[in-house]
Amino acid sequence: xxxxxxxxxxxxxxxxxxxxxxxxxxxxxxxxxxxxxxxxxxxxxxxxxxxxxxxxxxxxxxxxxxxxxxxxxxxxxxxxxxxxxxxxxxxxxxxxxxxxxxxxxxxxxxxxxxxxxxxxxxxxxxxxxxxxxxxxxxxxxxxxxxxxxxxxxxxxxxxxxxxxxxxxxxxxxxxxxxxxxxxxxxxxxxxxxxxxxxxxxxxxxxxxxxxxxxxxxxxxxxxxxxxxxxxxxxxxxxxxxxxxxxxxxxxxxxxxxxxxxxxxxxxxxxxxxxxxxxxxxxxxxxxxxxxxxxxxxxxxxxxxxxxxxxxxxxxxxxxxxxxxxxxxxxxxxxxxxxxxxxxxxxxxxxxxxxxxxxxxxxxxxxxxxxxxxxxx
Amino acid sequence: xxxxxxxxxxxxxxxxxxxxxxxxxxxxxxxxxxxxxxxxxxxxxxxxxxxxxxxxxxxxxxxxxxxxxxxxxxxxxxxxxxxxxxxxxxxxxxxxxxxxxxxxxxxxxxxxxxxxxxxxxxxxxxxxxxxxxxxxxxxxxxxxxxxxxxxxxxxxxxxxxxxxxxxxxxxxxxxxxxxxxxxxxxxxxxxxxxxxxxxxxxxxxxxxxxxxxxxxxxxxxxxxxxxxxxxxxxxxxxxxxxxxxxxxxxxxxxxxxxxxxxxxxxxxxxxxxxxxxxxxxxxxxxxxxxxxxxxxxxxxxxxxxxxxxxxxxxxxxxxxxxxxxxxxxxxxxxxxxxxxxxxxxxxxxxxxxxxxxxxxxxxxxxxxxxxxxxxx
Numbered sequence: 001x002x003x004x005x006x007x008x009x010x011x012x013x014x015x016x017x018x019x020x021x022x023x024x025x026x027x028x029x030x031x032x033x034x035x036x037x038x039x040x041x042x043x044x045x046x047x048x049x050x051x052x053x054x055x056x057x058x059x060x061x062x063x064x065x066x067x068x069x070x071x072x073x074x075x076x077x078x079x080x081x082x083x084x085x086x087x088x089x090x091x092x093x094x095x096x097x098x099x100x101x102x103x104x105x106x107x108x109x110x111x112x113x114x115x116x117x118x119x120x121x122x123x124x125x126x127x128x129x130x131x132x133x134x135x136x137x138x139x140x141x142x143x144x145x146x147x148x149x150x151x152x153x154x155x156x157x158x159x160x161x162x163x164x165x166x167x168x169x170x171x172x173x174x175x176x177x178x179x180x181x182x183x184x185x186x187x188x189x190x191x192x193x194x195x196x197x198x199x200x201x202x203x204x205x206x207x208x209x210x211x212x213x214x215x216x217x218x219x220x221x222x223x224x225x226x227x228x229x230x231x232x233x234x235x236x237x238x239x240x241x242x243x244x245x246x247x248x249x250x251x252x253x254x255x256x257x258x259x260x261x262x263x264x265x266x267x268x269x270x271x272x273x274x275x276x277x278x279x280x281x282x283x284x285x286x287x288x289x290x291x292x293x294x295x296x297x298x299x300x301x302x303x304x305x306x307x308x309x310x311x312x313x314x315x316x317x318x319x320x321x322x323x324x325x326x327x328x329x330x331x332x333x334x335x336x337x338x339x340x341x342x343x344x345x346x347x348x349x350x351x352x353x354x355x356x357x358x359x360x361x362x363x364x365x366x367x368x369x370x371x372x373x374x375x376x
Numbered sequence: 377x378x379x380x381x382x383x384x385x386x387x388x389x390x391x392x393x394x395x396x397x398x399x400x401x402x403x404x405x406x407x408x409x410x411x412x413x414x415x416x417x418x419x420x421x422x423x424x425x426x427x428x429x430x431x432x433x434x435x436x437x438x439x440x441x442x443x444x445x446x447x448x449x450x451x452x453x454x455x456x457x458x459x460x461x462x463x464x465x466x467x468x469x470x471x472x473x474x475x476x477x478x479x480x481x482x483x484x485x486x487x488x489x490x491x492x493x494x495x496x497x498x499x500x501x502x503x504x505x506x507x508x509x510x511x512x513x514x515x516x517x518x519x520x521x522x523x524x525x526x527x528x529x530x531x532x533x534x535x536x537x538x539x540x541x542x543x544x545x546x547x548x549x550x551x552x553x554x555x556x557x558x559x560x561x562x563x564x565x566x567x568x569x570x571x572x573x574x575x576x577x578x579x580x581x582x583x584x585x586x587x588x589x590x591x592x593x594x595x596x597x598x599x600x601x602x603x604x605x606x607x608x609x610x611x612x613x614x615x616x617x618x619x620x621x622x623x624x625x626x627x628x629x630x631x632x633x634x635x636x637x638x639x640x641x642x643x644x645x646x647x648x649x650x651x652x653x654x655x656x657x658x659x660x661x662x663x664x665x666x667x668x669x670x671x672x673x674x675x676x677x678x679x680x681x682x683x684x685x686x687x688x689x690x691x692x693x694x695x696x697x698x699x700x701x702x703x704x705x706x707x708x709x710x711x712x713x714x715x716x717x718x719x720x721x722x723x724x725x726x727x728x729x730x731x732x733x734x735x736x737x738x739x740x741x742x743x744x745x746x747x748x749x750x751x752x
Contacts, residue, residue: 017393021707040396042415067740274703274726275645288699296672316399323664327650332399350650
């Protein structure tokens with residue numbers, strides 16, 4: 001079977017590591033021949049995943065296509081779907097999710113708990129909603145990794161509001177942030193991974209570290225799982241979905257955002273769950289039964305982020321000390337250049353008790369640094 | 377770091393899946409551009425791993441080289457080692473192991489328990505040792521996967537003895553066959569995987585299936601581990617070593633053969649041990665600390681072998697049923713053509729109790745078939 005991946009970043013890289021368990025012939029479309037996934041596929045195609053022609057030409061000889069990022073040309077995917085190419089997730093699901101206005105409206109229409117919101121067309125329009133603050137302002141299309149997301153606490157913040165269509169979401173009094181990954185097979189069966197719990201670094205709006213299974217009351221987990229399954233069923237698409245949720249200070253669950261693909265909140269599933277999210281997506285694409293999502297041990301993910309003040313050839317400080325830690329596993333994404341805040345890799349560490357686990361996670365965060373330097 | 381692999385088969389394929397956790401730039405030398413590992417490396421080089429020039433030219437710009445098969449040009453590796461290329465395992469260790477006469481003599485010289493033997497130069501010479509039977513006759517160089525190995529039970533069998541230098545080894549009254557994988561770091565530290573226990577199919581002389589950890593008395597395991605460590609220390613080489621041993625009917629341990637590389641007896645470590653044998657070898661090559669060899673769950677490996685009477689494009693029957701089994705993981709090696717007895721892949725299955733584990737292993741053996749057919 002010929003399977004294409006739109007996007008050649010680290011998610012594509014890890015997908016391709018898992019792909020080699022099967023006989024799929026793999027294709028990657030990406031506009032950077034040095035991208036993390038380029039050397040791990042059978043056929044690398046240079047091109048722009050946002051271009052209709054590039055995506056259509058890439059896909060028209062393939063049996064199936066998946067994505068590692070939402071910002072792809074959905075029109076081309078819809079045409080390919082009509083012509084019989086199987087798309088994971090469906091173009092309709094990508095269309096709902098890639099625009100945060102449409103995504104938010106979808107939650108409302110399907111009774112998925114998500115914070116109140118107003119749609120904004122431009123800055124002037126946003127400024128007219130001063131009474132809706134404090135809120136989080138998200139750009140409709142093109143946001144990624146915290147870009148295109150603004151926290152607007154007071155009317156004074158409104159002068160900085162982006163001047164583009166977006167959605168203004170009531171700020172939730174967050175107790176915890178969790179993410180659930182749900183796999184949905186073409187036959188409609190689903191499998192759900194244990195929830196992950198994250199700690200966000202407010203400066204970079206990237207995960208500081210994350211633990212899984214999340215430490216939340218069973219009843220809250222049940223609600224979160226029910227909401228996640230309801231959401232994925234409503235999307236009516238095969239594929240893998242990561243649902244980011246807030247648990248508010250009253251223990252209520254609110255969906256923040258969904259990603260229709262393998263997700264950074266599931267990196268630990270490679271070592272810490274029997275069937276990784278990457279293997280799971282291949283099982284769906286290739287028509288095999290879903291795998292076992294059970295955890296092996298509690299795990300933490302620590303992102304490896306380019307250090308402030310360092311731009312240039314990447315050098316990893318502290319790797320050896322990290323790998324001395326029992327059950328610490330490093331994943332470097334093969335990006336040659338570092339810059340401040342760039343995701344360069346991650347570490348998964350596992351331990352049977354959470355106290356030691358968080359201690360190890362903090363230790364790893366403090367040991368590991370990505371700097372630019374002559375060493376490599 | 378630029379790292380080359382001599383050989384592009386399934387072991388190279390799985391090594392490269394693991395390599396993408398790190399930043400190593402990977403090279404593969406193999407004379408088949410459609411080999412299992414070809415598409416997973418940064419640079420595929422077409423060439424013959426037994427040729428001095430091919431191996432030397434391949435290796436001279438690299439930082440390190442490893443092997444996935446012993447039948448490589450050791451002279452070239454020795455020259456490269458002199459020029460500063462790091463070789464895992466050392467050329468000296470490969471030279472000892474790749475010739476079964478030298479390997480056997482090495483065990484004797486270093487007090488490693490191994491069955492009595494006589495060296496044979498040709499068929500006439502072998503026929504003169506009728507009084508040494510029953511014995512196993514192994515060709516000195518070039519044997520692989522049961523080829524070049526003969527069981528000579530009676531003087532009548534001697535007419536079929538191969539007519540080349542070899543070694544005639546006293547037949548051991550085998551109770552069990554086990555294998556131990558030992559990782560040896562450049563700093564001399566070692567890590568040992570739990571023993572695996574195998575069942576051999578006498579017809580093909582390929583593994584029928586294998587379980588790990590082996591079900592052997594603790595005192596026998598201690599001896600086996602001590603022998604394995606002694607052997608690897610004597611080889612004085614960094615790298616990964618798989619030591620195949622017999623346990624005789626009296627519970628004595630005898631070394632059969634050693635492989636100086638990742639090994640089919642360690643496939644299950646991908647899912648069933650925290651640090652896989654593939655990750656472990658990269659840790660050694662890249663100078664990182666050794667990983668955790670502890671088992672996650674008892675596991676069985678079932679080889680996926682080309683069915684008798686089928687030669688041609690490979691088609692896998694029963695894959696879906698196998699993947700329905702909880703904690704069954706399929707690894708297909710991407711070989712386009714099947715033929716009787718060809719290793720096409722393996723399945724790892726895990727279960728907490730051995731009764732259910734062996735039941736599952738037998739079920740998988742009976743479900744899965746590689747045939748030639750129009751389907752793919």
